[in-house]
Amino acid sequence: xxxxxxxxxxxxxxxxxxxxxxxxxxxxxxxxxxxxxxxxxxxxxxxxxxxxxxxxxxxxxxxxxxxxxxxxxxxxxxxxxxxxxxxxxxxxxxxxxxxxxxxxxxxxxxxxxxxxxxxxxxxxxxxxxxxxxxxxxxxxxxxxxxxxxxxxxxxxxxxxxxxxxxxxxxxxxxxxxxxxxxxxxxxxxxxxxxxxxxxxxxxxxxxxxxxxxxxxxxxxxxxxxxxxxxxxxxxxxxxxxxxxxxxxxxxxxxxxxxxxxxxxxxxxxxxxxxxxxxxxxxxxxxxxxxxxxxxxxxxxxxxxxxxxxxxxxxxxxxxxxxxxxxxxxxxxxxxxxxxxxxxxxxx
Amino acid sequence: xxxxxxxxxxxxxxxxxxxxxxxxxxxxxxxxxxxxxxxxxxxxxxxxxxxxxxxxxxxxxxxxxxxxxxxxxxxxxxxxxxxxxxxxxxxxxxxxxxxxxxxxxxxxxxxxxxxxxxxxxxxxxxxxxxxxxxxxxxxxxxxxxxxxxxxxxxxxxxxxxxxxxxxxxxxxxxxxxxxxxxxxxxxxxxxxxxxxxxxxxxxxxxxxxxxxxxxxxxxxxxxxxxxxxxxxxxxxxxxxxxxxxxxxxxxxxxxxxxxxxxxxxxxxxxxxxxxxxxxxxxxx
Numbered sequence: 001x002x003x004x005x006x007x008x009x010x011x012x013x014x015x016x017x018x019x020x021x022x023x024x025x026x027x028x029x030x031x032x033x034x035x036x037x038x039x040x041x042x043x044x045x046x047x048x049x050x051x052x053x054x055x056x057x058x059x060x061x062x063x064x065x066x067x068x069x070x071x072x073x074x075x076x077x078x079x080x081x082x083x084x085x086x087x088x089x090x091x092x093x094x095x096x097x098x099x100x101x102x103x104x105x106x107x108x109x110x111x112x113x114x115x116x117x118x119x120x121x122x123x124x125x126x127x128x129x130x131x132x133x134x135x136x137x138x139x140x141x142x143x144x145x146x147x148x149x150x151x152x153x154x155x156x157x158x159x160x161x162x163x164x165x166x167x168x169x170x171x172x173x174x175x176x177x178x179x180x181x182x183x184x185x186x187x188x189x190x191x192x193x194x195x196x197x198x199x200x201x202x203x204x205x206x207x208x209x210x211x212x213x214x215x216x217x218x219x220x221x222x223x224x225x226x227x228x229x230x231x232x233x234x235x236x237x238x239x240x241x242x243x244x245x246x247x248x249x250x251x252x253x254x255x256x257x258x259x260x261x262x263x264x265x266x267x268x269x270x271x272x273x274x275x276x277x278x279x280x281x282x283x284x285x286x287x288x289x290x291x292x293x294x295x296x297x298x299x300x301x302x303x304x305x306x307x308x309x310x311x312x313x314x315x316x317x318x319x320x321x322x323x324x325x326x327x328x329x330x331x332x333x334x335x336x337x338x339x340x341x342x343x344x345x346x347x
Numbered sequence: 348x349x350x351x352x353x354x355x356x357x358x359x360x361x362x363x364x365x366x367x368x369x370x371x372x373x374x375x376x377x378x379x380x381x382x383x384x385x386x387x388x389x390x391x392x393x394x395x396x397x398x399x400x401x402x403x404x405x406x407x408x409x410x411x412x413x414x415x416x417x418x419x420x421x422x423x424x425x426x427x428x429x430x431x432x433x434x435x436x437x438x439x440x441x442x443x444x445x446x447x448x449x450x451x452x453x454x455x456x457x458x459x460x461x462x463x464x465x466x467x468x469x470x471x472x473x474x475x476x477x478x479x480x481x482x483x484x485x486x487x488x489x490x491x492x493x494x495x496x497x498x499x500x501x502x503x504x505x506x507x508x509x510x511x512x513x514x515x516x517x518x519x520x521x522x523x524x525x526x527x528x529x530x531x532x533x534x535x536x537x538x539x540x541x542x543x544x545x546x547x548x549x550x551x552x553x554x555x556x557x558x559x560x561x562x563x564x565x566x567x568x569x570x571x572x573x574x575x576x577x578x579x580x581x582x583x584x585x586x587x588x589x590x591x592x593x594x595x596x597x598x599x600x601x602x603x604x605x606x607x608x609x610x611x612x613x614x615x616x617x618x619x620x621x622x623x624x625x626x627x628x629x630x631x
Contacts, residue, residue: 052525072529079529085522089544102531102540146530 002063002076002153002186003028004049009058011044011210018044020210021058029184031177033201035191037233041210042190043158049188050156051075062154073102078147079156082163084139086131092118092142093127099150117149120179137168144176148183155180155187161196173199194234198222206230224328225250228335231328237286241330242298247341248330249295251322253286253303259321261308269327269344273302273320275312282306292317294343379604379611386411386601393596411597415588421602423576424583427493428606431579432561434497439504439557440550446505447512447549448538452521462513469506473566476502484571495571496579500564504557511556515549516542551617559610580606 004026011019019041026032034042047053049060051072060067067075078099086095096114105113118124121141131139140160147155161169161176177200180187191197197204198218206213206221206229214226225231231239231250239250259270272292279286287302302320304310312318331338385393387407398404415421450462480499489495519542527537543550561579568582578586584602588595 050525050529052528071533072525073531073533075529077529079526081522081526083520083522085520085526087523087527087541087545089547098527099530102527102536150530 003061004154004186004188005059005061005064006045006049007059007061009045009048009060010056011041011048011053012056017210019048019055022210022212024205024212024215026186026188029186031180031187031189031200031202033189033191033197033204034207035194035197035201035204035233036207036213038192040207042192042207044210045207046156046158046188046190049154050077050079075154076152077154077156078150078152079158080140080143080147080160082159084131084143084160084163086139086142086146088131090130091127092123092129092131092134095131095142096127096146096149099146103150105150113149117145120148121145136164137172140164140172144179148185152185155185157187157189159191159193160189162191162193169196176200194236198234206233208233224337226337228330231330237301237303239328240298240300242291242295242300243332244295244343247332247338248335249343250328250330251326253301254284254305255326256300256302256320256322257304258308258310259319261304261310262321262323267324268321269324270319270321271344272317273300274317275314277314278312285312287312379608382600382604382607386597386604388597390597411595412601414595415598415601419587419598420576420578420583421580421605424578424580425606427577428562428579428581431493431496431500432558435500435504435561436554436557438497438501439508440553442501442505443508443512443553444543444550446509448516448542450509450513451516451519458513462510465506466510469503469510473503473564477566477570480567481570490571491573491577493572493577496561496564496568499567499571500557500561504560507560508553508557512546512549512553515546515552519545548617555610555613555617562606562610 004024006022006024009019009022010017022041022045024032034045036042044053048055049062051067051070051074055068062075062077087098090098093114096117097110100110100113114127115124118127121144123138123141123145126134126138126142131142134142140163143160161172164172173196189196189200201218203215204218204221205215208229214221214230216224221230222234225234225239228241228248228250232241235252237253239252240256242249256271256273259265259268262268271294273287273289274292275287275289277288279288283306285304285306287304288299289302290296290298290300304312327340329338329340330336384401384403387409388403389405389408389410392398392403392405395404446465450458450465452458453461480502484490484495484499487495487498489498523541523545524534524537527541528534532540563581564579565581568579572578572582575583575587580602584599584606588599588602
């Protein structure tokens with residue numbers, strides 16, 4: 001187990017700043033998720049921590065030790081790749097035993113340790129098979145078993161669930177989280193999937209353009225986004241961002257409900273919502289429309305849970321409301337959070 | 348597949364199918380049949396134009412084969428060919444494997460362009476190169492020595508095999524090398540313990556291919572070697588079994604069969620992988 005500290009880390013590919021001056025510190029046993037769209041530098045950051053990519057500038061510390069000049073094998077880390085990167089010419093047993101053999105672990109202890117790692121992921125019966133004879137989910141377990149077998153001080157996971165189908169992914173996510181809780185190894189997890197990030201992370205680092213936009217617990221980055229990028233990236237559908245005259249106003253689609261559907265009427269900001277289209281998704285209905293009198297030209301999406309039994313007719317105007325503290329304000333130019341600038345008339 | 352089964356097994360299709368396959372089998376096997384039958388025919392049988400050439404018209408004989416082994420230095424030539432071939436294969440592997448790997452892993456267009464340039468050198472024919480190369484050989488003091496061939500042959504086996512191996516290495520995902528590096532190996536260790544075992548098909552292709560090139564090479568072997576005891580099969584056979592306008596057909600066929608059969612068998616064992624070797628990278 002180890003802490004990880006990254007100081008002023010920078011990586012340039014020619015003129016492109018893939019990672020542009022990042023400071024981070026990861027606590028012992030923490031599950032940290034690097035979240036961002038593709039090309040935001042999250043994978044490059046992970047690869048630099050792994051030692052697969054040399055940083056242009058800055059320091060990386062693992063367990064308090066500067067590892068800038070250490071090759072990957074000397075960093076006591078384990079990594080699971082998106083492709084799983086199993087050795088195709090070796091059996092599952094040999095794949096799992098590989099890190100032990102490569103590091104010259106005492107031969108007699110290898111079979112026992114391989115079996116223990118395999119048992120952890122329920123793949124004991126596949127030990128004699130080749131990776132190509134396994135399904136995607138089984139391969140992923142082998143990759144995980146190979147990663148844990150040497151008891152690394154740091155786990156690096158690069159989108160390990162993205163090659164699984166949707167159903168399996170949810171299951172695997174749960175297993176992964178439980179497993180990390182059990183062994184308590186510091187983990188850095190890269191993903192572009194916000195649901196994975198929200199579900200797995202103790203903290204989420206939202207990245208874009210090689211920079212860190214926000215670091216915080218899933219609830220913090222979801223409820224209190226620091227800028228319009230974070231607000232627009234998290235959530236499905238994402239936060240409604242309405243450009244006003246002096247600032248950008250944001251609120252979550254699921255927090256903007258018919259006035260009567262709110263439990264208490266206290267602190268509510270009622271707004272007229274004109275519905276253009278209704279989409280019924282089963283568990284919720286998505287309403288597309290605009291704020292009739294405040295932001296007539298901005299599109300607004302509302303997510304109404306199935307528990308709200310109301311009929312909505314496209315073309316009609318309804319009275320909706322959102323809690324005042326759920327409305328976020330962002331600077332029009334920089335996109336950063338600013339102090340509230342109420343645009344509504346208090347009743 | 349199952350839906351199309353009916354058409355595949357329909358009688359008309361089977362006739363076409365087997366017809367096509369039989370034609371190819373005949374085409375491929377006929378030279379071997381011809382070599383074997385000619386090797387055991389009496390000279391009179393071979394020379395009479397009224398005979399049916401596909402059967403023994405006179406009883407078979409061992410005379411031609413005996414003449415090959417007792418009247419020429421054929422065994423010596425076979426040994427020379429194998430000796431040169433094995434050395435060239437070793438040199439080719441030592442140079443082409445790192446070269447092909449480097450080209451495969453060079454990022455961007457650079458690797459691709461370098462690969463094409465290296466391949467182009469393979470296209471310069473020996474008939475042009477043997478003149479300057481003969482000066483090099485005499486400068487090195489290797490005239491009339493088998494070492495001259497060991498030195499010269501890699502000049503065409505290395506570029507071709509490097510290019511071939513580049514294709515093999517390209518399809519190996521870099522992820523598995525990186526995984527091996529994280530798991531405790533150096534880059535070189537990852538290359539030896541993970542990349543090479545995975546590209547065994549490419550290595551076999553390289554070995555067979557460079558060995559074949561060496562056994563059939565004629566121009567350099569003819570120019571650089573003058574003593575008959577140092578000939579390779581490809582030079583020795585036409586030199587000693589064609590005297591003026593007299594062709595020792597039977598012995599020649601025996602010589603060709605003995606030299607080509609092992610290679611044909613090797614090809615057959617690895618034919619799938621060999622084809623894969625030539626088509627890797629062709630489609631994504």
